[in-house]
Amino acid sequence: xxxxxxxxxxxxxxxxxxxxxxxxxxxxxxxxxxxxxxxxxxxxxxxxxxxxxxxxxxxxxxxxxxxxxxxxxxxxxxxxxxxxxxxxxxxxxxxxxxxxxxxxxxxxxxxxxxxxxxxxxxxxxxxxxxxxxxxxxxxxxxxxxxxxxxxxxxxxxxxxxxxxxxxxxxxxxxxxxxxxxxxxxxxxxxxxxxxxxxxxxxxxxxxxxxxxxxxx
Ligand code: GTP
Ligand code: MG
Numbered sequence: 001x002x003x004x005x006x007x008x009x010x011x012x013x014x015x016x017x018x019x020x021x022x023x024x025x026x027x028x029x030x031x032x033x034x035x036x037x038x039x040x041x042x043x044x045x046x047x048x049x050x051x052x053x054x055x056x057x058x059x060x061x062x063x064x065x066x067x068x069x070x071x072x073x074x075x076x077x078x079x080x081x082x083x084x085x086x087x088x089x090x091x092x093x094x095x096x097x098x099x100x101x102x103x104x105x106x107x108x109x110x111x112x113x114x115x116x117x118x119x120x121x122x123x124x125x126x127x128x129x130x131x132x133x134x135x136x137x138x139x140x141x142x143x144x145x146x147x148x149x150x151x152x153x154x155x156x157x158x159x160x161x162x163x164x165x166x167x168x169x170x171x172x173x174x175x176x177x178x179x180x181x182x183x184x185x186x187x188x189x190x191x192x193x194x195x196x197x198x199x200x201x202x203x204x205x206x207x208x209x210x211x212x213x214x215x216x
Contacts, residue, residue, distance in 0.1 A: 001204070004199075011203060011212070012204070015084065015202065019081075025075040025077050026077075038119055039086035039088055039117070040205055041076075041122075041124065042088065042124050043140065044125055045094045046094055048126040049190075050090065051064035051072065052193075053126065054087060057202060064089045073090065076089070076109070090113070091106045111143065114149060116147075123151040124152055125151045125152065127153055129169055129189065130157065130161050151182060153187045156192070158196060
């Protein structure tokens with residue numbers, strides 16, 4: 001990701017040092033909270049580490065439910081960060097062992113959310129650094145390019161891969177997004193396990209939140 005100034009890093013640190021509250025789980029578009037705040041969401045294949053990343057960013061272990069069992073997150077889970085931003089944990093896509101009806105339901109909901117949610121400032125699209133971009137990821141990118149919702153790729157679980165391998169994947173991924181209209185040009189790299197790359201991501205997210213001292 002591009003360099004952050006010390007001020008930006010401090011903004012990120014402060015935002016996540018404040019209250020982060022679980023707000024609600026939504027299973028339909030009708031039960032989403034009113035779009036009163038800017039929001040960012042975490043999307044990606046099942047098991048890529050979305051819930052773990054939310055826990056790591058917020059320094060709260062059990063805030064978002066993370067699990068070894070793919071398909072753990074089945075609703076859109078809303079978190080309110082200091083009254084300045086919503087974080088949204090999405091169900092993973094591509095989980096083959098759920099029932100057809102369930103898969104259908106989550107994907108229709110997730111799709112509708114990604115395409116039409118007012119206030120959605122950025123989609124963090126997580127990619128397992130060991131596997132790189134997969135066809136399902138491309139489908140999501142196509143959809144977001146079409147609707148012009150900005151998405152930023154995050155290479156996850158970088159503790160699981162050698163440095164040299166990581167540079168190769170990062171380079172390849174960077175090339176892949178170069179000509180995609182709605183792709184944010186900087187790719188993040190994170191390890192929720194080792195707490196790597198979190199400060200930069202916090203700073204990025206803080207730049208999308210309401211200002212700290214706004215009248216609210
Ligand atoms: P769904 O809700 O099923 O879509 O999955 P998810 O994307 O929320 O993944 P989750 O955070 O539940 O993590 C899946 C598994 O990957 C868990 O066993 C985590 O402990 C593990 N994991 C997540 N992030 C990291 C990481 O940075 N490093 C390592 N080594 N493991 C990780
Ligand atoms: Mg999850």
